[in-house]
Amino acid sequence: MPTGSMDLFDAIYTTRATRKLRHDLPVPDEDVYKILDAGIQAANGGNRQVWKFIVVRDPRIKRQLGDLYRELVNWVTSSNPNRKLDSGELYLGEHMAESPVIIVVCGISSGNEPPDEATAVGATMPAIENMLLAARALGYGGNISAVVRRRQDDLRRILGLGPNAYAATLLPIGVPQGSHGLKSRLPVEEVTYDDTWGNPTRLKRPASVWKPKLELLSEGDRKKGRG
Numbered sequence: 001m002p003t004g005s006m007d008l009f010d011a012i013y014t015t016r017a018t019r020k021l022r023h024d025l026p027v028p029d030e031d032v033y034k035i036l037d038a039g040i041q042a043a044n045g046g047n048r049q050v051w052k053f054i055v056v057r058d059p060r061i062k063r064q065l066g067d068l069y070r071e072l073v074n075w076v077t078s079s080n081p082n083r084k085l086d087s088g089e090l091y092l093g094e095h096m097a098e099s100p101v102i103i104v105v106c107g108i109s110s111g112n113e114p115p116d117e118a119t120a121v122g123a124t125m126p127a128i129e130n131m132l133l134a135a136r137a138l139g140y141g142g143n144i145s146a147v148v149r150r151r152q153d154d155l156r157r158i159l160g161l162g163p164n165a166y167a168a169t170l171l172p173i174g175v176p177q178g179s180h181g182l183k184s185r186l187p188v189e190e191v192t193y194d195d196t197w198g199n200p201t202r203l204k205r206p207a208s209v210w211k212p213k214l215e216l217l218s219e220g221d222r223k224k225g226r227g
């Protein structure tokens with residue numbers, strides 16, 4: 001298993017939404033701790049650290065979360081016929097409960113009411129990305145499964161959330177079934193302006209920008225000739 005030492009750019013470019021996880025390979029507590037510890041190093045407003053994490057390993061609770069997640073994936077499919085889910089999204093809809101561990105990331109408030117959705121998601125997202133990167137470096141993958149936040153009442157019941165907590169996402173973590181593969185993103189030139197809105201950037205892709213390394217590619221990416 002990788003030790004966690006990985007080139008930062010390799011990790012950033014190959015940390016994917018990893019939904020197909022090995023159900024037969026565990027994520028030891030030591031690695032879960034490292035992933036959480038990397039998460040809480042993230043930038044956060046005023047260093048108030050308005051987050052809590054629930055590490056779910058209990059099969060009964062995983063099953064309840066899995067049932068809830070399946071319902072939401074089905075709802076996404078049925079409520080928007082134009083939104084075609086890919087095989088990974090559908091797979092996780094069926095197999096969330098079999099994830100070796102599910103980390104539930106919660107935003108909290110200092111009062112007795114949960115923070116609103118935007119506050120909870122915004123406050124926890126840097127930590128979530130750090131956790132995904134740390135998981136990647138340790139040889140795992142995971143996925144931000146945030147659609148579940150729409151069912152706070154059910155999450156509150158299943159997890160016994162405190163009155164000031166809002167569950168922002170489930171983060172299933174495990175060893176990927178395949179390799180990590182490459183992302184598909186619009187280039188910087190298409191999403192960046194100079195000085196004011198709408199003014200095309202002068203930035204040009206430098207030759208030294210990160211390039212895929214053969215050993216980091218999935219079989220699919222190799223076949224597509226990427227790298």
Ligand SMILES: Cc1cc2nc3c(=O)[nH]c(=O)nc-3n(C[C@H](O)[C@H](O)[C@H](O)COP(=O)(O)O)c2cc1C
Nearest residue numbers: 015016017018089092143144145146147148183184
């Ligand atoms: C706020 C947020 C919510 C997300 N919710 C879900 C979700 O509920 N289910 C899911 O399968 N993926 C979810 N994702 C993952 C995205 O679909 C994924 O990051 C995107 O498709 C890019 O994937 P890639 O990095 O592998 O290219 C979410 C991502 C973010 C940032």
